[in-house]
Amino acid sequence: MQENKTAINTQEKLLETKKLQKVFVVGGGFARSKLLAVDDVNFHIYKNEIFTLAGESGCGKSTVSKMLLGFLEPTQGEVYYKGKDIVNLKKWEEKKEFMKEVQSVFQNPFETFNPLRKVDRYLYDTAKQYGITKNGNGKRVEEALKAVGLSMTEVKGRYPNEFSGGQLQRISVARSLITTPSLLVADEPVSMVDASLRMSIVNLFKDLRDKYNVSVLYITHDLATAYYVSDRIGIMFRGNIIEMGGVEEVLMNPKHPYTQMLKESIPEPDPKKKWTERISIKELETEEYMRKGCKFAGRCPFVMEKCKDNMPPEIQTENRMVRCWLYENKGDK
């Protein structure tokens, strides 16, 4: 891999979604209904950029990432990678090429690796699986480990349980770099990692962007790491992106009432109260997903009559997109 620090390339969209939608059928019998887990999701990721999708649990983040990676078929909408529609790739060669270029980093590194196999074997096998020849194999694995600040001497002959969660997540990132991808899709990559090591993993993404021109789709519920690492951010709520723009604009000067609420929510010191809050949020999930108009209408301090029946459109204002009727007449002309 060539080390090279490059600025975000806003001319080149690496990945783009258009009107992405996923409907799940939930419940059975008379209680059977449709849940729009993801609806009208439009975003893009530039070359050399860290783009974050953030939101509370159950907002549709993972469903988006699964559709991008081809693990789930969208109900409607399109996904383009380097201008190519990847939902309808027919040829195996094209699919394989896409899988090489877009790699994933999973939440739990202990599930990424087979506990009975030595970690270095797993890395070599990944290289082989993607057609990297026996001669180039060792070199590529060594390069990938170097990119995450490790070396083969530290890894060789050791099993997954001999590493800490943080170290293993680094090795998991190294695994995803073996194919020299252009984009990493990292779904909650630090949530299982010890709090003290989270920043080191997040810093690693910045490093990969700056030194190796890798773009990252960072999926998280944690606004602190999102603020620290992202170039741009999209805030999701019940299947929609409700605000999207530069991370500084969106998190320091939020426009959508939901983003404002997220920013102001101070962690509750009383564990009992926190638990109660979580329960009520979970209960709200289905009710909010089923709403006809703005999904946040039930909790919004500025709710208007029209919010209850009409989903707000995407409005461009003050350097960001916001999906809220409050900005209906304040959009950029």
Ligand SMILES: Nc1ncnc2c1ncn2[C@@H]1O[C@H](COP(=O)(O)OP(=O)(O)OP(=O)(O)O)[C@@H](O)[C@H]1O
């Ligand atoms: N296979 C499925 N069948 C039915 N409903 C699903 C399925 N997968 C996800 N959902 C529902 O879709 C909604 C979005 O889920 P998703 O996992 O994408 O959210 P998330 O933001 O990634 O949350 P988390 O971080 O908790 O995984 C939730 O209400 C979830 O229960």
